[in-house]
Amino acid sequence: MAANKSKKKMMTMRTRRSLEGVMFISPWIIGAALFFIFPLVISIRLSFSNLVSVAGFQMEFIGIDNYKYLIQTSTTYVPNFLAEVKDTAINTPITLVFSLIIAMLINKDIKGRGFFRTAFFLPVLLGTGYVMQQLLENGMSNVVSVPDSILMAIGPTFSTIVSDFLIRITEVLWKSGVQIILFLAGLQGISGSLYEASRVDGATEWENFWKITLPLISPIILLNFIYTMIDSFTDSGNQIISDIEHCFENGALARGAAMGWLYFAFTFIVCLLALFIMSRLTFNQGER
Amino acid sequence: MEKAVKRSKAAAKPRRVGSRFNKKNTKKFIIAIFVYLVLFDLAFVFLYPFITMIIDALKSEADLLNVTVKWIPSELRWDNFKTAFEGLNYLTYFKNSVLVTLISTIGHTFVCAFIGYGFARYKFPGRGVLFAGVILTMLVPTQVLIFPMYITFSNWGWLETYLPLLVPCFFGFGLRGGFYVFLFRQFFMGLPYEMEEAARIDGCGPLKTFLKIMLPMSRSSLLVCCVLSIVWHWNDYFEPSIYLNQSPSLALLPSKLPAMYAALNQVASEAEDISVSGDVIINQAVCMASTFLVILPILIAYMFVQKQFMEGVERSGLTGM
Numbered sequence: 001m002a003a004n005k006s007k008k009k010m011m012t013m014r015t016r017r018s019l020e021g022v023m024f025i026s027p028w029i030i031g032a033a034l035f036f037i038f039p040l041v042i043s044i045r046l047s048f049s050n051l052v053s054v055a056g057f058q059m060e061f062i063g064i065d066n067y068k069y070l071i072q073t074s075t076t077y078v079p080n081f082l083a084e085v086k087d088t089a090i091n092t093p094i095t096l097v098f099s100l101i102i103a104m105l106i107n108k109d110i111k112g113r114g115f116f117r118t119a120f121f122l123p124v125l126l127g128t129g130y131v132m133q134q135l136l137e138n139g140m141s142n143v144v145s146v147p148d149s150i151l152m153a154i155g156p157t158f159s160t161i162v163s164d165f166l167i168r169i170t171e172v173l174w175k176s177g178v179q180i181i182l183f184l185a186g187l188q189g190i191s192g193s194l195y196e197a198s199r200v201d202g203a204t205e206w207e208n209f210w211k212i213t214l215p216l217i218s219p220i221i222l223l224n225f226i227y228t229m230i231d232s233f234t235d236s237g238n239q240i241i242s243d244i245e246h247c248f249e250n251g252a253l254a255r256g257a258a259m260g261w262l263y264f265a266f267t268f269i270v271c272l273l274a275l276f277i278m279s280r281l282t283f284n285q286g287e288r
Numbered sequence: 289m290e291k292a293v294k295r296s297k298a299a300a301k302p303r304r305v306g307s308r309f310n311k312k313n314t315k316k317f318i319i320a321i322f323v324y325l326v327l328f329d330l331a332f333v334f335l336y337p338f339i340t341m342i343i344d345a346l347k348s349e350a351d352l353l354n355v356t357v358k359w360i361p362s363e364l365r366w367d368n369f370k371t372a373f374e375g376l377n378y379l380t381y382f383k384n385s386v387l388v389t390l391i392s393t394i395g396h397t398f399v400c401a402f403i404g405y406g407f408a409r410y411k412f413p414g415r416g417v418l419f420a421g422v423i424l425t426m427l428v429p430t431q432v433l434i435f436p437m438y439i440t441f442s443n444w445g446w447l448e449t450y451l452p453l454l455v456p457c458f459f460g461f462g463l464r465g466g467f468y469v470f471l472f473r474q475f476f477m478g479l480p481y482e483m484e485e486a487a488r489i490d491g492c493g494p495l496k497t498f499l500k501i502m503l504p505m506s507r508s509s510l511l512v513c514c515v516l517s518i519v520w521h522w523n524d525y526f527e528p529s530i531y532l533n534q535s536p537s538l539a540l541l542p543s544k545l546p547a548m549y550a551a552l553n554q555v556a557s558e559a560e561d562i563s564v565s566g567d568v569i570i571n572q573a574v575c576m577a578s579t580f581l582v583i584l585p586i587l588i589a590y591m592f593v594q595k596q597f598m599e600g601v602e603r604s605g606l607t608g609m
Contacts, residue, residue, distance in 0.1 A: 022406075023406070024494075031461045110327075181516075264424075
């Protein structure tokens with residue numbers, strides 16, 4: 001009895017920490033059981049089945065036929081898939097660099113800060129709704145355009161490259177409001193005394209950026225990286241996502257689910273890899 | 289007293305102006321001008337959709353048809369806003385939207401901070417798998433899970449109420465719930481560990497440590513979560529349109545916009561005035577005015593929070609202490 005008690009006490013330190021951790025996560029675990037796991041399982045099962053009737057969700061297991069169709073028969077799925085991956089690979093780094101630069105500029109003690117901070121967030125206010133999509137469809141991404149005379153001078157091939165680039169930048173900028181505000185919050189958290197101390201020691205702004213700012217906001221860089229990637233992968237203007245929606249609207253639930261899960265499996269692996277690699281590189285004060 | 293301070297400042301000024309012309313200050317001045325130029329340029333790109341929206345909202349039918357009228361309408365049609373206000377049934381739906389947005393934002397902010405703290409600071413078996421689960425919830429769009437969700441909620445008798453929109457927020461789910469968990473995890477990871485350790489040695493329990501020490505230190509991340517949650521909940525129209533399909537009295541403010549735009553797009557080429565289910569006559573200008581009215585409350589809210597956000601935190605940075 002006594003031995004049992006002392007053993008219990010020895011275990012407590014570690015077990016208690018674990019239990020405390022589980023306590024903090026418990027709302028999420030309950031939520032997953034209530035709102036996530038059932039729909040997830042149904043949706044994955046659906047992708048391997050043939051829907052007999054929509055009313056009671058009667059399914060008939062058909063193996064990987066839905067997936068086979070997508071890869072072997074469908075002419076649009078694989079090209080769209082690759083196009084989305086390429087788009088994300090290009091847009092993510094551009095978004096991160098631009099939003100970090102903008103956040104650093106408006107974190108400075110400048111006049112009209114409030115105005116700029118509101119301006120840079122406006123596309124987010126508009127963007128999650130219906131409006132931005134409408135604006136993009138109406139060809140409004142030509143906001144930053146080069147005068148025609150210059151385009152003529154540099155020739156047609158080069159000018160399409162330039163204007164494509166500008167359109168991409170504009171779209172990227174419009175989508176970077178969330179990243180800017182996250183970086184801003186991260187920059188706000190850095191203690192001013194650090195910069196003061198390094199200035200006294202004779203460090204330049206450039207050194208400060210690499211030695212203080214970047215390491216201290218690295219958790220936020222990771223956050224923004226994953227967010228930007230997921231935002232790009234699941235954007236409603238994305239061809240794959242709109243194809244899936246189209247399938248659902250037409251009642252082809254099983255095919256839509258298969259399209260979705262092949263895509264999510266890939267993006268999930270990419271995100272986890274990115275998370276794993278980047279957590280090695282980030283500087284975490286809390287991790288012991 | 290104040291006057292005296294001002295006068296002494298004014299007296300101090302000329303000296304500073306005189307010394308401005310040395311080399312270092314000139315360099316600073318040029319950099320400042322460059323920064324403002326870049327900022328104004330960028331601000332224009334960001335403001336462009338907003339400005340077009342307001343200008344379009346004020347145009348008359350003739351101006352809408354006329355391609356040469358882009359920036360300056362020949363007359364300002366303030367009536368468009370009145371039509372939009374009536375067409376949206378603004379006051380009724382405004383109350384619904386405020387209720388739903390406030391409750392779900394409170395849920396998201398506190399519960400996700402709680403969960404994120406657990407992921408950031410505690411090591412326990414299965415943490416990695418659970419966190420991968422959080423990433424998965426961010427990744428799978430609502431559209432894919434909506435059919436099974438609908439069945440679940442209808443079994444529970446939750447359809448045609450706000451429960452499917454509100455309750456998941458209190459468990460770290462709901463609209464982009466996973467993202468907030470991730471956000472808090474990252475912000476907590478950046479905070480120094482010493483204070484919690486000190487608190488624990490002094491016998492402070494985990495809950496108390498979280499509430500009394502961690503939450504007050506994470507003011508900026510709480511505010512960011514609040515802002516984003518307010519904006520996304522306010523603008524969301526997909527889930528409400530599914531779960532509140534049969535009860536118009538519960539509808540939320542943005543729910544009428546897609547119908548308006550759809551009707552507009554059908555006859556877009558003709559640019560005629562059309563009416564949506566006999567409510568009001570709409571055209572492009574009225575659509576833009578409606579959109580403006582829908583986002584106006586969150587714009588005002590953001591302007592207030594933005595100020596908050598930048599003031600208190602200025603000198604109290606903790607990262608890197």
